[in-house]
Amino acid sequence: MSGPDATPQISAAHSIVDHEQLGAYIRARYDLGADAYCELIHRGMNDVYKVRDGDTLIACRVWRTEWRSFDDVEYELGFLEHLDKANIRVANVIRTKTDQPYFAVNAPEGPRAVALFSWANGGKFGDKPSVEAAFQIGAQFARMHAEGAHYKPTRTRRTNLLSDYIDNLPHLKKLVSDRPKDVALYERIAATLYEAVQAIADRDLPFGPGHGDFHFNNVHVDSSGDITLLDFDNSGEDYFIQDIACFVWANAYGKFDNKYAQDFLDGYASERPLTRDELDLLPLFLLAKEFRLISGFAKNVNQIGHFPLRFRSLNWFADSLCDRATALGLI
Numbered sequence: 305m306s307g308p309d310a311t312p313q314i315s316a317a318h319s320i321v322d323h324e325q326l327g328a329y330i331r332a333r334y335d336l337g338a339d340a341y342c343e344l345i346h347r348g349m350n351d352v353y354k355v356r357d358g359d360t361l362i363a364c365r366v367w368r369t370e371w372r373s374f375d376d377v378e379y380e381l382g383f384l385e386h387l388d389k390a391n392i393r394v395a396n397v398i399r400t401k402t403d404q405p406y407f408a409v410n411a412p413e414g415p416r417a418v419a420l421f422s423w424a425n426g427g428k429f430g431d432k433p434s435v436e437a438a439f440q441i442g443a444q445f446a447r448m449h450a451e452g453a454h455y456k457p458t459r460t461r462r463t464n465l466l467s468d469y470i471d472n473l474p475h476l477k478k479l480v481s482d483r484p485k486d487v488a489l490y491e492r493i494a495a496t497l498y499e500a501v502q503a504i505a506d507r508d509l510p511f512g513p514g515h516g517d518f519h520f521n522n523v524h525v526d527s528s529g530d531i532t533l534l535d536f537d538n539s540g541e542d543y544f545i546q547d548i549a550c551f552v553w554a555n556a557y558g559k560f561d562n563k564y565a566q567d568f569l570d571g572y573a574s575e576r577p578l579t580r581d582e583l584d585l586l587p588l589f590l591l592a593k594e595f596r597l598i599s600g601f602a603k604n605v606n607q608i609g610h611f612p613l614r615f616r617s618l619n620w621f622a623d624s625l626c627d628r629a630t631a632l633g634l635i
Contacts, residue, residue, distance in 0.1 A: 316412040318368055318607040320344065323353065326409070326418070330355060330364065333400045333407055334420060348608060350537060361423040363395060365537075368607060369414035372537065377417045379461040380536050381405040383452070383513060384421075387533075390451040392444065395421045395534035424534050426526030430519075430558060437525045438564040442571025444531050445518065445551070449544050450576065452513035463516045463540030464596065469498045472599035479602035479618075486622045489635075490599075493625055496634040497595055500588055507581055514547035516540055519554030520564075545582040548572060549589035557594075557615065591628040594621070 327342035340357040342364060349371055353364040367377060381397040382405070388396040397405050398420040406419035429437060473494045480486040515522070516538030524532045548569070555565035572578070598621045601612050616624075629635045 319412045320347070320351070321366055321409065321411055321416070326353065326364075326366070327355070329407070329409060329418070330420065333402075333404075334398065335401060348611075349604065355420065362398065363421040363423055363534075365419055365421065366409075367417040367537075369411060369416050371604075371607075372417070374408070374417060375459050376461060377406055377419070379457055379459060380539050381419060382457050383455055383539050384536055386455045387448060387451055390454070392448050392451055393530060393532045394536070395424045395532055397421055421534070424524040424532040425530070426524040426532070428521050429523045429525055430521055430560070432525070433520065433560060433564050435563055435567045437529065437531070438567035439571035439574075440529065441523055441525075441531055441551075442568035442573075443575050444533065444571075445515075445548070445568075446572045446575035448533065449510075449512060449514055449547070455513045461540035463514075463538055463542050464546055464592075466498060466501055468596060468599070469494045469501075469592075472596075472603050475603040475605075476599040479605060480622075483618065483622070486618070489622060489626055490595075492635050493591075493595060493629050494599075496629065497592060500632070500634060501592060504581075504585065504588075509581060509585070510544040510576075510579065512541060512544065514539065514542055514544060515550070516542065516547065518547060518550045520551075520558055520560065543589070545578070545585055546589045546592065548578075548582075549586060549593050552586070553590045553593040587628070587632060591625070591632060591634075594625055594628065598625070 323342050323344055327340065330336065330342060331338065331340050336355070336357045340355060342353050342355050344351065345354045346352040350368055351366045353366065355362040355364050372380075384394050384396050385405075387394050399405055400407060406417050408415045408417050410416075429441060473490065476490050476494075477487050480490070515533065515536055517535070518533075522533065522535045524534065526532075551568055552565045555562065555568070569578070597612075601608075626635070
């Protein structure tokens with residue numbers, strides 16, 4: 305049998321919402337001109353659109369279904385508004401005409417949250433890095449942590465959970481199922497990493513709301529040197545040193561000179577000196593960040609594809625994780 309009647313129905317894991325219809329929904333809900341136009345600029349864990357309203361640029365994020373709960377979205381947007389009121393420069397949420405921080409649309413795969421954000425001026429730090437900017441970014445990051453301590457939402461959010469190391473392991477093993485040595489390596493690292501991070505639970509490490517995924521693409525620097533922090537999608541309560549480790553790790557991952565990571569750390573310490581425990585544990589949290597990235601990628605590969613591996617290969621991750629875990633005595 306052939307023809308349309310024999311065509312099987314298939315569901316969508318991650319659709320591209322129609323930009324014209326999305327633009328119409330946005331115009332109806334926000335104080336924008338009738339000619340405001342919406343265009344897709346980035347696909348990833350979420351989708352990002354550029355909204356042009358005359359000479360004004362606005363960022364729009366469409367969250368992926370089931371990637372973040374609506375409670376998670378509200379936590380992030382509330383955190384941004386809290387930081388903005390505390391004069392921490394962020395890409396802040398823009399509220400609707402009815403004073404809502406976001407709205408939702410029904411896509412083929414399910415409901416998706418939509419929000420608008422102020423446009424971050426300048427360009428990504430990674431496009432034009434400098435030691436001066438790295439220092440100032442670190443200092444602003446420390447001020448963000450200090451102000452975040454006063455953020456008291458109705459629902460808290462714990463990010464980068466200890467359980468992630470074990471929960472994501474089956475997905476990682478499936479991703480590298482044709483690489484038996486990698487499977488054995490990741491099983492060992494997941495178990496020992498879980499134990500090592502669990503063992504520090506009783507330590508008095510600085511802890512509180514933070515960014516959750518800070519790297520050289522999530523901060524903009526303009527021509528005046530003003531810094532804007534953006535993309536707080538993974539924001540939540542965590543060890544501050546784990547938050548700091550994201551930037552330090554990404555510096556090496558992106559093949560940047562280590563001086564930028566050091567100046568970031570120096571800038572941070574100018575506002576809040578790191579404790580001895582934090583400095584001692586930084587290598588552990590660099591390992592944790594790397595394992596979370598590759599295992600989280602494996603968990604979401606059928607929504608985002610292999611694009612996140614454009615910088616490094618599976619060989620690189622296996623070698624790097626092995627080296628880090630060995631240096632820590634975990635394997």
